[in-house]
Amino acid sequence: MLRPRMSRIAMEETLAFKAQAKDSDDLPEEAHAAIGRAGARPFDIAHGPLWRCCVYTVGGRRTIVLLVFHHLIFDGFSRDVFAGELAELITALSDGRTPPVGQPRFQSTDVAEWERRVAAGPRGEQSRAWWRERFGQAHPSAALPAAPGQAERDGSMRVAFPDHLAEALRARAAALKVPPGALALAAAALTLSRVTVQRQILLCTPLTNREQAEAAAVIGYLNRVVPLSVALPPTATLADIVSGIARDLFAANRHRFLPTAEIVATAGLARARTDQFMAAWQERRREAPLAFGRLPVREMKLDRESADFALALQFEADGPALSCRISHRAHILGPAGAAAFGTLLRDTLTAMVEKGIDQPIGSLTPPTVDRERLRALLVAHPGIDEAAVTENPQTGGMSAWMVLNEYNRASADELTTWLGTKFGALLPPLRFSSLPALPRTATGAVDLETLVALDDGRGKSAFNPPENDVERIIADLWQKALWLDHPIGRHENFRELGGHSLLAVRMLSDLEKTLGRRLSANVLLQLGTVAELAAALVSDEAQEHSAPAPAGHLDPDILARLRAYTASWEGRRPFPGAVAVGHNLDGARPPLFWCLQNETELKQIARYIGKDQPVFGMRSGHEVMVKSAENIDRLAAHYSGEIQAAVPAGPLFIGGNCQAATIAFHVARHARAAGREVSLLVLHEKMVPERYAGRVALCFGRDSNRNIHLWCEDPDAECRAYYDDNFTIDIVSGGHGQFFQEPYILDLVAMIRRRRDEVAALDPVEKNPKSAWGRQQ
Incomplete structure (x- = not known):
């Protein structure tokens, strides 16, 4: 039976405490629940009081005294002062003596008055100049871990380190001639950097601010929380880092008495988040254990679940015992992430005291997530075709640049959760970006410098919030589709934000589902800014839509989606309104009309097949139409019509890959039915x-699961049943999905050129720039 005997109730701001099982022995669950409720009740700052006391009896034989203080009136130093005075009062009463009661001669108001006098004098001006010099340039906010899954609420846990670690830490501090707290702060910054890869960390730490001897006996919040800039270049040594922190601590302590609001208003901190990361070191200096008269007393450690900082590390050294309370907000860490961070912190501390102080920190404390392994894992995900990863040492975290798979959708949340299963509950801050293709250098390698430049240029436009519900719906969908970590304004352009054709199609599909109606062709062509698309939606809803397409014609909405998908493709259209996009159009050869999935495939074929070979890309119907036999036939008929308009006479050269090869097949059938000669049809x-x-050139990847030799015992007989003897079968290097990447693209275009030249030798076409393609323009 648990009975409350006294309670002071306050409301509004929450400060919660929770008993740790190892410190509370056999307390029943009812006791834990009662302590949690009492500690979680908020305070009324306007009316007070800002502390309360609850006394409970457990089973009629044990007494629990719960003291809860708001941080405005109580700091860590005050805890021992208060506990000592409380023990003295209770002991005096239990002995029958009159307890000493009186007004303290020196109080927190005296400290505040002293601070104001100093800040207004010459020393205050010197301190302001020091803070201006220290943070004269803009400083990034501290980067924080990314939790694979968001926790339900703020959390707190205490990590206990091995007993020998505190003494080893003090010994290492003595060798370096710095306070032990400097080593603890260095460990905190290094641990965070190992997760986030940030190399310039903004760390806040409290200083005791008890300069006067009389202030040692004051109960109140006298601490001053000051910002420190901790530089962590990989080549710096542990001695460099710790010595730098110690120098900054001593200097900041000399200039700590300015109001915190004035310090953080310094130009370099004006845009930085100073509530992100805090680390503190506290030595318990109580000489004797508590005693309430003749009553046996044991202090229980209670940790609150709310967090003043997004991530806070409170080191506490109590004799040989060393622990750290890790407090975090819900969106930063979950319980598993906090435990993983505690393990990493222990490993960092151990490395700091056991390894040489002159080792570079890059080898002493390596990052937890390797960039190349992250890239390899992303490529292994079914929703990602290609990926590159860049680090952001200035702002922290990593940027993952990906080419999305056409067939498997993947959201940023799904990827983060999936990566959590590979790396654990502690991930660096990740920024996901989708590109139609990764930029390449002249050698074909991914151009990381271009990606870094793209990263640096993002998010710098002025923000104008959406003005109505439709704009807000669009902005929210764009933010999810583009995997952005910031809100989108009404004047921001979809493609300038990183949108491309595949994302456009997916976003428009999601928009139709959200609105519960199909969008007309007019709306699908208005993919500019949020405001422009919203205006088109409002106008579209008020108008009657056009009649369905006549039988045998491509549905106008499908055509509009194809145009929206290919609107950003580089190249030249054969005529206004065409879906097909051309490259190498100064070449003299008859053009190749290739049906494919995306712009990357078109660019790669055009790049490697040679400037003398014009190439037109015709996009498949993936994600823009239901892949019914009827729709495929209508799309093929439409492309056959575009080919007829572009090249009215002469033999045709048509091909396609994967599912788009089916469309290419039917394009060739429609062209032949219209009386055109198709000199070669390539089916890859x-x-x-x-x-x-007609003539057919079949081609399969050696390592592909689509290879005809894997599913057919006699490929020649299988093909002869449909193509008579007018076919060839080639095998090229690579597996399915690799053929448009280097080096596999070289093998593919070599096959296309070889089969093209064989046909040209049988049925030569004049190769003068004014013949074939050139004359028909």
Whole structure:
């Protein structure tokens, strides 16, 4: 039975405490719940009091005294002062003596008055100049871990370190001639940097601010929380880092008495978040254990669950015992992430006291997530075709640049959760970006410098918030589709934010689901800014939509989606309104019309097949239409019509890959039905089991699961049943999904050129720039 005997109630601001099981022995669950409720009740700052006392009896034989103080009136130093005075009062009463009661001669108001006098004098001006010099340049906020899954509420846990670690830490501090707290702060900054890869960390730490001898007996919040800039270049040694922190601590202590608001208003801190990261060191100096008269007393450690900082590390050295309370906000860490951070902190401390102080910190405390391993894991995800990863040592975290898979959707939350299963509950801050293709250098390697420049240029435009519900819906969908970590303004452009054709199609599909209606072709072509798309939606809703397409014609909405998808593709259209996009159009050869999935495939074929070969890309119907036989046939008929308009006469050269090869097959059938000669049809990674009388060049990847030799015992007989003897079968290097990457693209275009030249030798076409393609323009 648990009975409350006394309670002071306050409301509004929450400060919660929770008993740790190892410190509370066999307390029943009811006791834990009662302590949690009493500690969680908020305070009424306007009316007070800002502390309360609850006394409980457990089972009629044990007494628990719970004291809860608001941080405005109580700091860590006050705890021992208060506990000592309380023990003295209770002991005097239990002995029958009159307890000493009186007004303290020196109080927190005296400290505040002293601070104001000093700040107004010459020393105050010197301190202001020091803070201006220290933070004269803009400083980034501290980067924080990314939790794979957000916790339900703020959390706190205490990590106990091995007993020998406190003494080893003090010994290392003595060798370096610095206070032990400097080593603890260095460990905190190094541990955070190992997770976030940030190399310039803004760390806040409290200083005791008890300069006067009389202040040692004052109960109140006298601490001053000051910002420190901790530079962590990989080549710096542990001695460099710790010595630098110690110098800054001593200097900041001399200039700590200015109001915190004045310090953080310094130009370099004006835009920085100073509530992100805090680390503190406290030595318990109580000489004797508590005693309430003749009553046996044991102090219980209670940790609050709310967090003043997004991430706070409170080191506490109590004789040989060393622990750290890790407090975090819900969006930073979950329980598993906090435990992982505690383990990493212990490993960092151990490395600091056991390894040489002259070792570079890059080898002493390596990052927890390797950039190359992160890239490899992303590529292994079914929703990602290609990926590159860049680090952001200035602002912290990593940027993952990805080419999305056409068939498997992946959201940023899904990727973060998936990576958490690979790396654990402690991830660096991750920024995901989707690109239509990764930029390449002249050698074909991913151009990381271009990606870093893209990263540096993001998020610098002025923000104008959405003005109505439609704009807010669009902005929210864009933020999710583009995987952005900041809100989107009404005048921001979809493509300038990083949007491309695949994301446009997916976003428009999600928009239709959200609105519960199909969008007309007019709306699909208005993919500019949030405001422009919203205006088109409002106008579209008020108008009657056009009649359905006549039988045998491509649906106008499908055509509009294809145009929206390919609107950002580079190249030249054969005529206004065409879906097909051309490259190498100064080449003399008859053009190749290739049906494919995305712009990357088109660019790679055009780049490697040679400048003398014009190439037109015709996008498949993936994610823009239901892949029914009827729709495929209508799309093929449409492309056949575009080809007829672009090249009215002469033999045709048509091809396609994967599912787009099926469309290419039907384009060739429609062209032949219209009386055109198709000199060659190339089907890459697809054997279409339908009759076709023209020449066919089939091609499969050696390592592909679509390779005809894997599923057919006699490929020649299988193909002969449909293509007579008018076909060839080639095997090129690579697996499915790799063919448009280097070096596999070289093998693919070599096959296309070889089969093209064989046909040209049988049926030569004049190769003068004014013939074939050139004359028809």
